[in-house]
Amino acid sequence: MNRHHWIEYQKAVAPDHYFFGRSCIRQTFFTGSETAFIDIVEKELGLDICDDARQHTCTGIGYHSDIIPFLTTSTVIARLFALMTEKGYKNYVPSCITTFGLMSEILETWEHFPETLAQTREALYKATKREFEVPENISHPCDIIYKYRNELKQKMKYQLVDKNTGEPLKVVDHIGCHYAKIFPTKGIGGAEFPEVLSGMVESWGGSIVDYAERRQCCGFGFRNYLVQADRGYSVSNTYKKLESMAPYEPDLIVCNCPGCTMFIDKWQYTIAEMEGKTFDKYGYGIPVLTYEELAGLLLGYDPWKLGFQIHQVQIEPLLDKIGIKYNPEEKFASASGKQLIPPEKPVNLKV
Amino acid sequence: MIKFGYAPVVSRTLDLDSSDFSLRDELIREVPSYKKCIGCGGCTSTCSAHQHTEFSILRCNMLFRRGKYDVLEKELDKCMLCGKCLLVCPRNVNTRDMIIKMRLLVQHKNKKQ
Numbered sequence: 228m229n230r231h232h233w234i235e236y237q238k239a240v241a242p243d244h245y246f247f248g249r250s251c252i253r254q255t256f257f258t259g260s261e262t263a264f265i266d267i268v269e270k271e272l273g274l275d276i277c278d279d280a281r282q283h284t285c286t287g288i289g290y291h292s293d294i295i296p297f298l299t300t301s302t303v304i305a306r307l308f309a310l311m312t313e314k315g316y317k318n319y320v321p322s323c324i325t326t327f328g329l330m331s332e333i334l335e336t337w338e339h340f341p342e343t344l345a346q347t348r349e350a351l352y353k354a355t356k357r358e359f360e361v362p363e364n365i366s367h368p369c370d371i372i373y374k375y376r377n378e379l380k381q382k383m384k385y386q387l388v389d390k391n392t393g394e395p396l397k398v399v400d401h402i403g404c405h406y407a408k409i410f411p412t413k414g415i416g417g418a419e420f421p422e423v424l425s426g427m428v429e430s431w432g433g434s435i436v437d438y439a440e441r442r443q444c445c446g447f448g449f450r451n452y453l454v455q456a457d458r459g460y461s462v463s464n465t466y467k468k469l470e471s472m473a474p475y476e477p478d479l480i481v482c483n484c485p486g487c488t489m490f491i492d493k494w495q496y497t498i499a500e501m502e503g504k505t506f507d508k509y510g511y512g513i514p515v516l517t518y519e520e521l522a523g524l525l526l527g528y529d530p531w532k533l534g535f536q537i538h539q540v541q542i543e544p545l546l547d548k549i550g551i552k553y554n555p556e557e558k559f560a561s562a563s564g565k566q567l568i569p570p571e572k573p574v575n576l577k578v
Numbered sequence: 579m580i581k582f583g584y585a586p587v588v589s590r591t592l593d594l595d596s597s598d599f600s601l602r603d604e605l606i607r608e609v610p611s612y613k614k615c616i617g618c619g620g621c622t623s624t625c626s627a628h629q630h631t632e633f634s635i636l637r638c639n640m641l642f643r644r645g646k647y648d649v650l651e652k653e654l655d656k657c658m659l660c661g662k663c664l665l666v667c668p669r670n671v672n673t674r675d676m677i678i679k680m681r682l683l684v685q686h687k688n689k690k691q
Binding site for chain 2 (some may be wrong): 266439455456457458459460462466467497498500503570574
């Protein structure tokens with residue numbers, strides 16, 4: 228029998244000088260996450276990160292929906308690498324798990340089929356007159372936060388602890404499929420023991436819930452969602468996960484994938500309005516956070532600047548549990564301080 | 579409740595922890611040859627009812643073993659008790675008797691519930 232050692236499940240994460248790639252979904256649904264990540268890297272850790280305004284989609288959603296062919300995707304990604312090369316960086320940090328998975332897939336293809344790399348270089352040059360170098364390191368932002376989790380802990384104002392009982396909060400970690408299920412060596416802990424989020428949570432004082440459907444997909448799955456009639460498959464996946472974790476009464480869910488964060492959050496509203504079922508004791512649902520939002524909250528960033536108003540499951544019960552101070556009047560205030568009209572309330576899901 | 583144009587799919591996962599296998603032992607006591615079944619499907623292939631309907635002894639056997647008694651009651655009613663299955667069974671399972679006893683046990687169980 229072959230023995231596996233923990234060292235085989237580790238990956239190299241570049242220590243500094245990152246070229247940041249933004250996500251299409253995250254900028255829409257988790258508006259404060261990427262800004263929080265840049266702030267954490269620059270202000271808290273004092274590292275160098277480049278946020279290039281010329282960047283664009285990776286085509287991930289189109290590619291996984293069979294709309295965009297491989298060579299087109301490869302060339303679009305090569306353009307992102309070209310922007311990185313022009314700025315003098317060698318470490319690419321894609322904010323989205325789909326982009327991370329897609330870049331890993333393309334680098335692997337270029338390695339095994341060098342003719343596809345030559346074709347891509349030619350296509351990119353013909354289209355844009357640009358050239359690129361293959362990145363030396365591709366790390367997801369969660370890899371970087373995981374790498375510096377103990378340094379960040381020193382700066383945190385709060386811990387993942389219930390302020391009334393002193394008990395660690397029960398946290399569900401959900402790892403996006405494209406993080407390590409496609410290429411297990413590209414993720415910390417591989418596909419079997421992904422440690423990237425659980426490591427952060429445990430380091431910041433929380434305890435991890437190990438439930439039966441922990442490795443189940445969130446249900447996004449691209450094709451499962453695009454056609455309305457198919458969305459039953461998507462919602463069923465999430466339903467199965469939520470049903471499995473509910474008996475453990477988790478305080479929050481933390482995800483590293485934009486699709487997972489969005490679906491586990493929004494489907495709680497859909498299930499509540501469709502069947503009247505919620506997965507916590509009080510009918511508010513289980514809050515779903517990105518790892519940057521979680522880090523930002525514990526570092527003492529303003530919850531409304533982190534964009535928690537946009538979440539479907541509201542964050543206030545969790546903030547009260549940890550003891551994080553916030554101003555309820557600023558929840559729906561615009562940047563100029565003007566009060567905006569709050570969104571309509573759901574019927575079954577309490578807000 | 580809002581209709582979104584889709585709904586969660588009912589899970590077909592068999593949860594062995596919550597399944598009821600109480601009738602299986604009773605059937606083995608009543609029809610000991612039931613234990614010899616190897617699930618070859620010979621009974622179903624020769625079944626007259628199976629030629630014209632979706633009735634399948636093999637499926638009934640599977641539903642019984644899984645404790646799906648609610649679905650099984652209607653299914654067992656489709657058997658005409660002709661006994662052709664008895665002739666082809668390579669393990670000499672008393673299939674006709676098995677169906678009769680299954681019916682009684684399942685009816686009794688469902689009535690109690």
